[in-house]
Amino acid sequence: MKEFALKAALDEVRQSVPLVHCITNYVTVNDCANALLACGGSPIMSDEPLDVEDITSICGGLVLNIGTLNANTIQGMRLAAAKATQLGHPIVLDPVGAGASALRTETASELLDAYGISVIRGNMSEVRALAGASSTTRGVDVDPGDVVTEDNLAESAAFARDVAKRAHAVVAITGAIDIVATETDAFAVRNGSALMGKITGAGCMLSAVCGAYAVAGQDALLEATLAAVCGMGVAGEMAAARMTPACGNGSFRTYLLDALFNMDGNALEKHAKVEQL
Amino acid sequence: MKEFALKAALDEVRQSVPLVHCITNYVTVNDCANALLACGGSPIMSDEPLDVEDITSICGGLVLNIGTLNANTIQGMRLAAAKATQLGHPIVLDPVGAGASALRTETASELLDAYGISVIRGNMSEVRALAGASSTTRGVDVDPGDVVTEDNLAESAAFARDVAKRAHAVVAITGAIDIVATETDAFAVRNGSALMGKITGAGCMLSAVCGAYAVAGQDALLEATLAAVCGMGVAGEMAAARMTPACGNGSFRTYLLDALFNMDGNALEKHAKVEQL
Amino acid sequence: MKEFALKAALDEVRQSVPLVHCITNYVTVNDCANALLACGGSPIMSDEPLDVEDITSICGGLVLNIGTLNANTIQGMRLAAAKATQLGHPIVLDPVGAGASALRTETASELLDAYGISVIRGNMSEVRALAGASSTTRGVDVDPGDVVTEDNLAESAAFARDVAKRAHAVVAITGAIDIVATETDAFAVRNGSALMGKITGAGCMLSAVCGAYAVAGQDALLEATLAAVCGMGVAGEMAAARMTPACGNGSFRTYLLDALFNMDGNALEKHAKVEQL
Numbered sequence: 001m002k003e004f005a006l007k008a009a010l011d012e013v014r015q016s017v018p019l020v021h022c023i024t025n026y027v028t029v030n031d032c033a034n035a036l037l038a039c040g041g042s043p044i045m046s047d048e049p050l051d052v053e054d055i056t057s058i059c060g061g062l063v064l065n066i067g068t069l070n071a072n073t074i075q076g077m078r079l080a081a082a083k084a085t086q087l088g089h090p091i092v093l094d095p096v097g098a099g100a101s102a103l104r105t106e107t108a109s110e111l112l113d114a115y116g117i118s119v120i121r122g123n124m125s126e127v128r129a130l131a132g133a134s135s136t137t138r139g140v141d142v143d144p145g146d147v148v149t150e151d152n153l154a155e156s157a158a159f160a161r162d163v164a165k166r167a168h169a170v171v172a173i174t175g176a177i178d179i180v181a182t183e184t185d186a187f188a189v190r191n192g193s194a195l196m197g198k199i200t201g202a203g204c205m206l207s208a209v210c211g212a213y214a215v216a217g218q219d220a221l222l223e224a225t226l227a228a229v230c231g232m233g234v235a236g237e238m239a240a241a242r243m244t245p246a247c248g249n250g251s252f253r254t255y256l257l258d259a260l261f262n263m264d265g266n267a268l269e270k271h272a273k274v275e276q277l
Numbered sequence: 278m279k280e281f282a283l284k285a286a287l288d289e290v291r292q293s294v295p296l297v298h299c300i301t302n303y304v305t306v307n308d309c310a311n312a313l314l315a316c317g318g319s320p321i322m323s324d325e326p327l328d329v330e331d332i333t334s335i336c337g338g339l340v341l342n343i344g345t346l347n348a349n350t351i352q353g354m355r356l357a358a359a360k361a362t363q364l365g366h367p368i369v370l371d372p373v374g375a376g377a378s379a380l381r382t383e384t385a386s387e388l389l390d391a392y393g394i395s396v397i398r399g400n401m402s403e404v405r406a407l408a409g410a411s412s413t414t415r416g417v418d419v420d421p422g423d424v425v426t427e428d429n430l431a432e433s434a435a436f437a438r439d440v441a442k443r444a445h446a447v448v449a450i451t452g453a454i455d456i457v458a459t460e461t462d463a464f465a466v467r468n469g470s471a472l473m474g475k476i477t478g479a480g481c482m483l484s485a486v487c488g489a490y491a492v493a494g495q496d497a498l499l500e501a502t503l504a505a506v507c508g509m510g511v512a513g514e515m516a517a518a519r520m521t522p523a524c525g526n527g528s529f530r531t532y533l534l535d536a537l538f539n540m541d542g543n544a545l546e547k548h549a550k551v552e553q554l
Numbered sequence: 555m556k557e558f559a560l561k562a563a564l565d566e567v568r569q570s571v572p573l574v575h576c577i578t579n580y581v582t583v584n585d586c587a588n589a590l591l592a593c594g595g596s597p598i599m600s601d602e603p604l605d606v607e608d609i610t611s612i613c614g615g616l617v618l619n620i621g622t623l624n625a626n627t628i629q630g631m632r633l634a635a636a637k638a639t640q641l642g643h644p645i646v647l648d649p650v651g652a653g654a655s656a657l658r659t660e661t662a663s664e665l666l667d668a669y670g671i672s673v674i675r676g677n678m679s680e681v682r683a684l685a686g687a688s689s690t691t692r693g694v695d696v697d698p699g700d701v702v703t704e705d706n707l708a709e710s711a712a713f714a715r716d717v718a719k720r721a722h723a724v725v726a727i728t729g730a731i732d733i734v735a736t737e738t739d740a741f742a743v744r745n746g747s748a749l750m751g752k753i754t755g756a757g758c759m760l761s762a763v764c765g766a767y768a769v770a771g772q773d774a775l776l777e778a779t780l781a782a783v784c785g786m787g788v789a790g791e792m793a794a795a796r797m798t799p800a801c802g803n804g805s806f807r808t809y810l811l812d813a814l815f816n817m818d819g820n821a822l823e824k825h826a827k828v829e830q831l
Contacts, residue, residue: 026303026580027310027322033581033754038803043754044651044694045581048624054655070325070349072624097321101331140321198538200310200320242800246519248538249315250531254804261752261802303580304587304599347602347626374598378608417598475815477587477597523796525815526592527808 006272007265009217009227014040018215021059021084022208023047023077025067025096028201031253032065035205038260039231041212047073052080060215061089063208066107067096067140074107081115090118090214090221093169094207097140098122099129112167119214119225120163121172121207124148124156131163141197148177157186157277170225172210174203178233179277180226187226190273191233193240198249202256206232209260230272235259237271283549284542286494286504291317295492298336298361299485300324300354302344302373305478308530309342312482315537316508318489324350329357337492338366340485343384344373344417351384358392367395367491367498370446371484374417375399376406389444396491396502397440398449398484401425401433408440418474425454434463434554447502449487451480455510456554457503464503467550468510470517475526479533483509486537507549512536514548560826561819563771563781568594572769575613575638576762577601577631579621579650582755585807586619589759592814593785595766601627606634614769615643617762620661621650621694628661635669644672644768644775647723648761651694652676653683666721673768673779674717675726675761678702678710685717695751702731711740711831724779726764728757732787733831734780741780744827745787747794752803756810760786763814784826789813791825 018041024032029045036043046055049072056062062084064077084091095108108130111117120127123142148156156173160181164171173179178189196202210228217224239255295318301309306322313320323332326349333339339361341354361368372385385407388394397404401423425433433450437458441448450456455466473479487505494501516532572595578586583599590597600609603626610616616638618631638645649662662684665671674681677696702710710727714735718725727733732743750756764782771778793809 025322027306027320029581030307030584030754034803034807037752037754042695043581044654045579045622046651046655047622048657050625051623051655051657054657055651058654068322068324069328071327072349072626097323097332100321100335101323101328103325103328103331141319198314200307200314246532246535246539248535249311250534250538253311253534254531254808255800257804257807258800258802261804262800302599304583304597307584345599345601346605348604349626374600374609377598377612378600378605380602380605380608418596475591477584477591523809523812523816525812526588527811527815530588530811531808 005223006227006230007269009213009224010231010263010265010268012216013212016216017042018061018212019044019059020061020063020208020211020215021046021056021080022063023052023073023080024063024065024204027067028204031201031205032208034257035260036208036212038257039209039212047076049075049079052076053083056080056083056089057087061091061211063092063211064111065094065096065204065207066104067204069107077111081111085116090218091116092119092121092207092211092214093117094204095122095126095130098126105129117167117169118221119170119172119210120167121174121210123175123203124173127163127171127173142175148173148175148179153177153188153277157181161186170221172225172229174206174229178229180229182222185222186277188275188277189229189233191230191237191271193236195240195252196236199253226274227268230274231263231268234268234271235263282500283504283507284546286490286501287508287540287542287545289493290489293493294319295338295489296321296336297338297340297485297488297492298323298333298357299340300329300350300357301340301342301481304344305481308478308482309485311534312537313485313489315534316486316489324353326352326356329353330360333357333360333366334364338368338488340369340488341388342371342373342481342484343381344481346384354388358388362393367495368393369396369398369484369488369491370394371481372399372403372407375403382406394444394446395498396447396449396487397444398451398487400452400480401450404440404448404450419452425450425452425456430454430465430554434458438463447498449502449506451483451506455506457506459499462499463554465552465554466506466510468507468514468548470513472517472529473513476530503551504545507551508540508545511545511548512540559777560781560784561823563767563778564785564817564819564822566770567766570770571596572615572766573598573613574615574617574762574765574769575600575610575634576617577627577634578617578619578758581621582758585755585759586762588811589814590762590766592811593763593766601630603629603633606630607637610634610637610643611641613643615645615765617646617765618665619648619650619758619761620658621758623661631665635665639670644772645670646673646675646761646765646768647671648758649676649680649684652680659683671721671723672775673724673726673764674721675728675764677729677757678727681717681725681727696729702727702729702733707731707742707831711735715740724775726779726783728760728783732783734783736776739776740831742829742831743783743787745784745791745825747790749794749806750790753807780828781822784828785817785822788822788825789817
């Protein structure tokens with residue numbers, strides 16, 4: 001996959017150690033911090049409105065994850081996003097549970113419309129809700145009717161490109177098949193493991209990692225996001241390969257971080273399954 | 278233990294994949310989410326008053342855990358509990374640290390009195406505080422004077438039945454010996470491992486799992502709660518059996534999730550040690 | 555290292571099981587709770603102003619960690635610190651990210667000035683910011699210009715003693731070389747592993763553990779803090795020794811807790827590398 005420069009994107013993260021400000025949910029925040037460290041970045045978490053502008057200013061990028069948002073953290077997201085936009089920092093938006101509540105849908109939409117979001121990372125139900133497309137929802141999981149399959153791949157890619165066009169952002173819709181798209185290009189990524197859906201936080205971790213890749217690869221956001229998505233998928237496969245009969249989602253969570261930590265650019269390029277659509 | 282239908286309760290959870298809304302403390306929230314996934318359910322966490330009614334509406338049940346409560350999350354608990362009560366969803370109450378502070382005791386009591394609580398899950402000190410029985414307390418651990426032993430088992434069971442009667446709920450008091458009771462029946466469960474007290478969150482995880490079992494087994498709440506309690510105890514034994522000399526509470530936490538993940542109904546019925554009192 | 559009574563300090567923690575109230579960030583709070591359990595203490599987390607005075611009153615000591623602070627938790631810290639000061643409980647202050655934002659620097663300074671802080675535990679950048687020394691900062695990591703080295707060890711020790719004098723506290727500045735100091739004495743600790751910087755929370759866990767050691771060793775705070783710092787360093791070495799090629803920061807985190815859990819006083823004294831400066 002030399003043409004997508006996956007190895008270069010990974011190496012750039014490890015060499016530059018991007019400092020990433022995360023305003024993220026308290027369910028998976030520890031996993032997000034460890035995932036950022038594993039991939040070669042450095043995390044700092046802060047959500048208090050009085051704190052976020054200073055913190056974002058010393059970082060290279062911002063990740064906004066709306067799981068467990070509250071009135072105070074929403075205000076923190078606004079101030080941090082305004083400051084990051086002003087500073088030209090890439091912002092990753094993870095619309096966790098958009099479609100599951102009015103507050104989540106509206107907050108995600110407001111953040112997308114009002115600030116300079118660079119990357120959107122969610123499952124298909126969340127991205128559909130964010131885009132104003134009608135969607136049922138099953139909490140923080142994708143609705144069965146929204147799953148990307150080989151049969152609806154072209155249609156799903158067209159949708160992703162359309163969202164990317166309207167949002168002026170790279171769109172990463174992840175699931176059994178991932179789609180990464182800009183206005184003009186779309187790619188399918190067929191890496192990963194079903195076990196990633198059996199731990200909490202695989203999506204949140206990916207969004208955090210996308211933040212590090214976006215900082216390091218700000219001039220090539222599509223390639224950077226593709227590298228992050230492929231990297232998480234390959235890490236999922238490596239983690240799954242270590243599972244023994246006694247292992248469950250506790251071990252898988254540990255192994256997933258281990259695999260992110262040990263991933264190198266050559267392994268990433270060797271195992272990535274990327275198809276231009 | 279065929280008569281308690283433990284296997285049927287477990288299978289029902291795995292087949293129906295209950296979506297459970299948790300308002301829970303930020304110390305063990307990640308463990309609660311992973312425990313719900315491990316047992317076959319699906320978690321969604323939300324505590325903001327503006328968000329909780331929507332979230333509870335798309336779920337099958339609600340878990341209220343008062344560890345690290347604050348003024349905002351207490352209001353979230355009230356609104357979620359009112360909505361869940363109105364919708365007929367089972368609600369699990371975990372009175373973490375009741376007795377350790379006035380705020381915790383009062384909040385737990387208010388939730389119990391004002392809403393349709395289906396299951397109470399706590400240690401003996403917490404349940405005593407919730408019931409208005411005088412109790413000393415040692416933070417979030419059971420007070421030595423409150424421990425259920427073979428000597429006070431009949432008395433403890435009578436207490437549990439009385440709480441169940443007054444609360445119109447199933448009561449699960451867990452410790453070295455667990456008691457699960459309704460107004461008319463009480464059972465002792467003698468599964469588990471002392472290592473469960475050496476990690477944070479074993480009780481919180483059980484309360485979350487009780488939520489999934491209550492949704493799936495809404496018409497047989499006693500059996501469902503017994504299955505959840507036995508399942509956590511058997512998982513603790515399986516996790517303890519994997520410990521090597523280098524292992525400590527870090528590994529035990531991982532192994533406990535693994536055991537929940539791999540538990541099947543036959544193993545549960547084989548290893549459960551349930552006695553009707 | 556008999557003269558520092560490391561074994562005695564560890565044994566005292568395991569025998570007295572100190573109950574420690576933590577107001578700490580939500581990123582690493584689970585690790586802090588498990589680290590307290592691993593070292594022999596018992597954690598209770600509470601940050602709501604309406605709750606903290608009751609909780610602190612039943613505990614033996616208080617740990618204030620300003621990572622992810624917000625307006626509500628700052629008020630909780632004030633009330634808890636006032637109560638703990640009044641009760642004569644030792645208070646550990648971890649100024650996470652002091653220097654990275656005005657709110658963090660000011661909050662840490664206010665807490666230090668207004669209440670009876672017994673132990674300060676941070677990296678050199680944070681302690682410099684807390685002390686009003688000019689310092690650049692790199693988020694929650696030490697700034698490269700602030701790293702303690704063999705070359706600046708005497709100067710660093712003098713700074714630590716000066717901070718200790720002005721704060722009337724034991725100061726633990728941790729990094730590749732740790733410094734533990736009072737007004738009159740300073741020690742270098744050369745334990746640990748570089749992998750401790752590749753997980754989130756090694757510093758937070760140490761601060762929590764310092765809380766347990768401070769409660770158990772209230773009459774010999776320097777020795778207690780030295781034992782906690784050495785213990786974490788030796789645990790890091792033991793965890794590193796278990797790493798295999800497939801292991802990354804996921805496994806290291808687990809192994810670090812395991813090592814804290816299994817640490818005994820003899821191993822601690824055998825492996826501790828303490829030098830009086």
